[in-house]
Amino acid sequence: MRTPVFKKTTRWLSLAVGVLLSSILLTACGENSPSILNTYGPVASSESFVFWVILIIATLVFIFVEGWLVLSIFRFRERPGQATPRQIHGNLKVEILWTVIPMIILFVTLFYTIRGLFEVAPSAQSQQTGKTINVEAVGHQWWWEFYYKDYKITTADTMVIPADAVIHVDLFSNNVIHSFWVPALTGKTDLIPGHQNEKWFKADSNAVGKTFTGLCAEYCGTQHGNMRFDVKVTNANDFQTWISTQQQAAAAPDKNSMAGKGAELFQANCQSCHGIVGVNLKTNGGEGFGYDDPMKACNVPGQTCLVGPNLTHFGSRHLIAGGVLDWNVASCDPNAPDLFEKCNLAKWLKDPGAIKPGNDMAGAFTLTNDQIRQVIAYLETLK
Ligand code: CUA
Numbered sequence: 001m002r003t004p005v006f007k008k009t010t011r012w013l014s015l016a017v018g019v020l021l022s023s024i025l026l027t028a029c030g031e032n033s034p035s036i037l038n039t040y041g042p043v044a045s046s047e048s049f050v051f052w053v054i055l056i057i058a059t060l061v062f063i064f065v066e067g068w069l070v071l072s073i074f075r076f077r078e079r080p081g082q083a084t085p086r087q088i089h090g091n092l093k094v095e096i097l098w099t100v101i102p103m104i105i106l107f108v109t110l111f112y113t114i115r116g117l118f119e120v121a122p123s124a125q126s127q128q129t130g131k132t133i134n135v136e137a138v139g140h141q142w143w144w145e146f147y148y149k150d151y152k153i154t155t156a157d158t159m160v161i162p163a164d165a166v167i168h169v170d171l172f173s174n175n176v177i178h179s180f181w182v183p184a185l186t187g188k189t190d191l192i193p194g195h196q197n198e199k200w201f202k203a204d205s206n207a208v209g210k211t212f213t214g215l216c217a218e219y220c221g222t223q224h225g226n227m228r229f230d231v232k233v234t235n236a237n238d239f240q241t242w243i244s245t246q247q248q249a250a251a252a253p254d255k256n257s258m259a260g261k262g263a264e265l266f267q268a269n270c271q272s273c274h275g276i277v278g279v280n281l282k283t284n285g286g287e288g289f290g291y292d293d294p295m296k297a298c299n300v301p302g303q304t305c306l307v308g309p310n311l312t313h314f315g316s317r318h319l320i321a322g323g324v325l326d327w328n329v330a331s332c333d334p335n336a337p338d339l340f341e342k343c344n345l346a347k348w349l350k351d352p353g354a355i356k357p358g359n360d361m362a363g364a365f366t367l368t369n370d371q372i373r374q375v376i377a378y379l380e381t382l383k
Contacts, residue, residue: 034183040207050116125200139178139191142223143322153246156309157319162239179218207233228323249278262378269365273308315383334377
């Protein structure tokens, strides 16, 4: 008579249910969530290739080892009245076999990993064809700043890039370590205070019109999980248009208009942290703050650079508050009675600490509801 492995069918049932439930959990990752498997550029493709190589090898090893284990459990299990099996100690052939096979497996993994490392290394950028766009990415607590040094423009929360161009990114932080990650385009690289890291990536032409989620991948404080950004891929012409718009100074509203009053409030309450070209900045290089290049200052631990995002073209963005909120401008008519219920910017200005506890704007100013309406009217003009 055989000794049953699972005594009751309920155990088999619970096993089957467990497997089914975990598969539902794993498929919960929706289409819009960033994935390293759904890639739109050579760097991310190279990284996901290494992932597949390792996954396939690991799966084969798993099937072989577990298969052998399950087979042994059923085929060779102890039976009543059975004599003790023959004991063996040491078998040279088996010893060699189970040393050599894992070695081969590890060497194959090592080969593809090292090849992948060379493909995505900063030195591999020189082998790429196409225009190079240089961007300095600065990690703040907790938002991303992007400075396009060839064009002298600074923006936040959204990085706009043309397809088929090499994007060279220098990574800076003057506070804590952050990590730059755009799963669909490139893997993670840390931003380390006092140390300049760099990376490159490229978006394929089929990425035009798409927006990819970027994340901070290194714990950097209470709002680490809310340190999000977008990478928007355009064609070369649209990128040029975007650049020339961003290079212009901010429009100055009529002094007596609602926006004009908002501009005055900006100067009284906001400009010690936020820069606007044409208001408190002469150029997007940051002159007016006592240093030539705010991005360089942002890489020196303890040295001040702009505390808050440059707002020169705030109205043209689609994320606010470090990527936590959508800039739902259609719901932000400054005169609307339900402004504070519907408009994310109004909620943000009303109580930034409630939306993103611990951020620098919390408690930095107090504005009445009417003043917030005026500031919103002004910010909307900054297209
Ligand atoms: Cu920045 Cu996590």
